Amino acid sequence: MSHKVGIIGGDGIGPEVIAEGLKVIAASGIDIDLHNYDLGGSRYIKDGTILPDSILEEWRGLDALYLGAVGTPEVPPGIIERGLLLKMRFELDLYINLRPFVKEATEDTEDHNFIVIRENTEGTYAGEGGFLRKNTSHEVATQGSVNTRLGVERCIRYAFELANKRDDKHLTLVHKTNVLTFSGDLWERTFNAVATEYPQIETEYNHVDAACIYMVQDPKRYGVIVTDNLFGDILTDLGGAVSGGIGLACSANLNPEKTAPSMFEPVHGSAPDIVGTGQANPTAAILSGALMLDFLGEIEAAKKIENACAKPETQKGTTTEIGDAIAKLVTT
Numbered sequence: 645m646s647h648k649v650g651i652i653g654g655d656g657i658g659p660e661v662i663a664e665g666l667k668v669i670a671a672s673g674i675d676i677d678l679h680n681y682d683l684g685g686s687r688y689i690k691d692g693t694i695l696p697d698s699i700l701e702e703w704r705g706l707d708a709l710y711l712g713a714v715g716t717p718e719v720p721p722g723i724i725e726r727g728l729l730l731k732m733r734f735e736l737d738l739y740i741n742l743r744p745f746v747k748e749a750t751e752d753t754e755d756h757n758f759i760v761i762r763e764n765t766e767g768t769y770a771g772e773g774g775f776l777r778k779n780t781s782h783e784v785a786t787q788g789s790v791n792t793r794l795g796v797e798r799c800i801r802y803a804f805e806l807a808n809k810r811d812d813k814h815l816t817l818v819h820k821t822n823v824l825t826f827s828g829d830l831w832e833r834t835f836n837a838v839a840t841e842y843p844q845i846e847t848e849y850n851h852v853d854a855a856c857i858y859m860v861q862d863p864k865r866y867g868v869i870v871t872d873n874l875f876g877d878i879l880t881d882l883g884g885a886v887s888g889g890i891g892l893a894c895s896a897n898l899n900p901e902k903t904a905p906s907m908f909e910p911v912h913g914s915a916p917d918i919v920g921t922g923q924a925n926p927t928a929a930i931l932s933g934a935l936m937l938d939f940l941g942e943i944e945a946a947k948k949i950e951n952a953c954a955k956p957e958t959q960k961g962t963t964t965e966i967g968d969a970i971a972k973l974v975t976t
């Protein structure tokens with residue numbers, strides 16, 4: 645069966661890395677029915693289009709979305725992020741942001757993988773707030789954090805289910821309950837209530853500042869981490885930095901009930917500084933493609949791609965050379 649996938653190459657190195665991702669998916673033998681969308685900073689500059697509702701409606705008929713990177717230096721910050729990426733997350737209810745990490749073996753440790761589950765539709769990113777007396781000396785700016793029982797609980801439940809599938813059966817809640825005493829309290833109470841249904845899972849709580857230290861010094865203590873939108877955004881960049889760098893960090897924006905297509909993208913941005921030079925590592929995009937195949941039920945192909953990306957010999961050369969090397973391993 646062919647999967648209907650919307651492709652948004654986007655800006656900068658986005659189209660370059662997505663081309664390699666599609667090459668590897670084709671090599672895996674999985675049939676994808678491609679639907680291309682020209683969106684992102686360049687399109688916005690051309691004709692003002694960001695994300696029309698008509699395109700959102702079209703997407704509802706697709707199985708998944710595969711995105712490279714959006715944003716160009718010429719477009720002021722916030723326009724594409726809010727108008728395209730955040731709109732996509734909110735409208736398609738992509739409430740789980742999943743980012744897997746592998747901390748590579750050192751002389752005295754083995755490879756260790758851990759996953760961060762970030763709530764993707766609420767918190768400080770929900771857009772609650774505003775200005776009062778803007779551009780005066782008495783200006784006020786507020787930015788609220790929206791936390792609903794439904795939003796928090798469905799995210800926490802997803803994390804427990806994921807932890808339950810892993811051998812380590814370990815789940816850590818990360819927040820800042822000692823200072824954020826309202827939202828933190830809701831997160832902690834919900835976490836503890838859901839935990840009673842999973843006695844086999846070992847649970848732990850870390851303040852976010854402590855988690856930043858542990859993630860650098862002792863990432864092995866983590867199996868699955870669940871956290872809110874803002875803390876998750878920051879913590880996952882740190883996770884990328886401690887585990888192989890930005891060229892390897894992949895992500896999934898999931899609607900677990902599949903009421904709308906989920907979206908898969910590398911964590912890195914459009915990297916305008918290396919566009920067209922062949923220096924962009926496509927592995928993060930290729931691994932995001934593997935997450936997409938896994939979500940579409942093509943588990944064997946996903947595993948094959950993941951294994952190929954982990955082979956050091958694939959991680960040498962230009963963008964297309966890395967893509968070719970991974971594609972070759974996937975076909976053999």
Ligand code: ATP
Binds near residue numbers: 713
């Ligand atoms: P954006 O505004 O779109 O987020 P950015 O340049 O601020 O773009 P990134 O695109 O994440 O942020 O780039 C940060 C740095 O990492 C840049 O120096 C870039 O060249 C490098 N980089 C990003 N992605 C890759 C990649 N896939 N391979 C190699 N280097 C990369």
